[in-house]
Amino acid sequence: MAKRLIIRNGRFAQLGADSKQTTLQGFMVVEEDRIVYVGETLPSEYAADDAEEMDGSRLFFMPGLVNTHGHAAMTLLRGYGDDMVLQEWLQNKMWPMEAKFTDQDVCAGTALAVLEMLKTGTTTFVDMYDHMNEVAKVCEQSGIRAALMRGAIGLCSEEVQQQKLQEAVQFAKDWNHAANGRITTMLAPHAPYTCPPAFIEKFVQAAHDLDLMLHTHMSETEAEVQQNVTDYGLRPVAHLEKLGFFSRPSFVAHAVHLTDEEIEVLAKYNVGVSHNPASNLKLASGVARIPDLMRAGVQVSLGTDGAASNNNLDMFDEMRLTALIHKGVSGDPTAVPAAEAMRIATVNGAKMIQLQDVGLLEAGMKADFIAINIDQPHLLPHTDLVSHMVYSATGRDVAHVFVDGKHIVKDGQCLTMDEERIRDEAARAFEGLLTR
Numbered sequence: 001m002a003k004r005l006i007i008r009n010g011r012f013a014q015l016g017a018d019s020k021q022t023t024l025q026g027f028m029v030v031e032e033d034r035i036v037y038v039g040e041t042l043p044s045e046y047a048a049d050d051a052e053e054m055d056g057s058r059l060f061f062m063p064g065l066v067n068t069h070g071h072a073a074m075t076l077l078r079g080y081g082d083d084m085v086l087q088e089w090l091q092n093k094m095w096p097m098e099a100k101f102t103d104q105d106v107c108a109g110t111a112l113a114v115l116e117m118l119k120t121g122t123t124t125f126v127d128m129y130d131h132m133n134e135v136a137k138v139c140e141q142s143g144i145r146a147a148l149m150r151g152a153i154g155l156c157s158e159e160v161q162q163q164k165l166q167e168a169v170q171f172a173k174d175w176n177h178a179a180n181g182r183i184t185t186m187l188a189p190h191a192p193y194t195c196p197p198a199f200i201e202k203f204v205q206a207a208h209d210l211d212l213m214l215h216t217h218m219s220e221t222e223a224e225v226q227q228n229v230t231d232y233g234l235r236p237v238a239h240l241e242k243l244g245f246f247s248r249p250s251f252v253a254h255a256v257h258l259t260d261e262e263i264e265v266l267a268k269y270n271v272g273v274s275h276n277p278a279s280n281l282k283l284a285s286g287v288a289r290i291p292d293l294m295r296a297g298v299q300v301s302l303g304t305d306g307a308a309s310n311n312n313l314d315m316f317d318e319m320r321l322t323a324l325i326h327k328g329v330s331g332d333p334t335a336v337p338a339a340e341a342m343r344i345a346t347v348n349g350a351k352m353i354q355l356q357d358v359g360l361l362e363a364g365m366k367a368d369f370i371a372i373n374i375d376q377p378h379l380l381p382h383t384d385l386v387s388h389m390v391y392s393a394t395g396r397d398v399a400h401v402f403v404d405g406k407h408i409v410k411d412g413q414c415l416t417m418d419e420e421r422i423r424d425e426a427a428r429a430f431e432g433l434l435t436r
């Protein structure tokens with residue numbers, strides 16, 4: 001018989017298009033890796049003696065958070081290069097240190113990131129980096145779900161570009177659908193300002209050949225947009241359109257500096273946008289036009305970017321920022337309501353990376369969910385728990401995390417990762433980077 005978990009007396013976020021209310025009180029049943037039932041009463045067919053039971057009375061259950069843009073191993077550079085604009089930060093602080101990264105460093109930094117993400121309620125993350133076999137191994141072992149890609153910067157000889165492309169393709173082939181389907185892969189030229197047009201076109205061709213999604217950084221700063229116009233006579237959206245990038249299923253990170261016409265182009269090609277509010281604020285890049293993008297029908301999801309431009313990987317912070325800053329910028333308190341912020345951080349993220357059965361607490365969906373301890377002063381009274389998750393909670397309130405039906409974080413402790421070892425190795429890796 002299938003392994004069954006019954007959660008009794010819980011409160012469950014209901015974010016689906018036809019949900020009448022955002023919270024349901026009752027029962028959820030999980031069999032193996034799937035949710036099979038959510039409802040106010042428990043049907044007798046599920047009340048078997050051998051089912052595992054969980055008391056949900058002090059918990060709020062919601063879909064696991066989906067972080068759709070980041071560079072996990074950059075946890076090693078957290079706090080190394082604050083208060084700078086993007087190009088200065090990349091060229092003077094990040095790239096010189098990243099050039100020294102070994103497989104071991106990426107393993108240590110990624111393990112630290114995955115531990116932080118799991119403990120703060122992220123069940124799926126997108127990662128664009130180098131040494132990606134190490135990243136994939138950490139995902140395989142930790143139990144997290146991930147969409148992974150080898151990010152390629154093309155500011156090098158054509159021979160080295162070719163090597164990077166081959167590495168990206170090989171990684172994508174080797175790991176797509178690995179770890180029981182928890183790992184999927186994509187292709188990612190880093191950005192139009194670091195990748196010559198012919199290099200981007202090769203990625204587009206490879207994405208066609210392998211039927212993979214494309215992801216890149218786009219229009220993050222005004223300076224980058226102007227540089228694109230100087231170099232290629234086009235703004236980044238028209239430039240990528242011309243190179244065929246949008247002919248593939250794709251999504252871009254940031255998209256802070258867009259015109260009305262560019263928003264229409266993204267909508268026309270169904271190009272998604274991963275919004276990274278904390279990173280955009282910290283690097284003084286600006287605030288993306290999220291309400292305008294959503295009104296135009298562009299799919300929007302949420303990411304942290306790397307820990308060196310955030311400086312944490314807590315998606316609760318990003319949800320709160322998303323709900324707050326767009327009210328402030330627009331003067332409209334309904335710009336991003338709490339339930340919408342939660343949808344952006346969960347089901348929208350899953351759809352963005354083509355995971356159609358992740359992101360909702362509904363029968364038939366993958367059992368990727370988290371439980372928040374709501375028996376705490378800052379989460380009382382229980383007026384509106386979706387509101388509390390967005391405006392009052394933090395990742396530190398997460399008590400339980402399930403991915404693919406497996407209990408990964410229990411009472412705040414990660415069951416699949418050795419926290420003490422990860423902390424030691426990350427500290428040692430950073431020391432090594434400073435002295436090499």
Ligand SMILES: CSC[C@H]1O[C@@H](n2cnc3c(O)ncnc32)[C@H](O)[C@@H]1O
Nearest residue numbers: 094128129130151152153190217306
């Ligand atoms: C080639 S691997 C990824 C590459 O991206 C760099 N990076 C981190 N954050 C940002 C950002 O906000 N914009 C552009 N590039 C970013 C990271 O340092 C790696 O070199």
Ligand SMILES: [Zn+2]
Nearest residue numbers: 070253305306
């Ligand atoms: Zn990034």
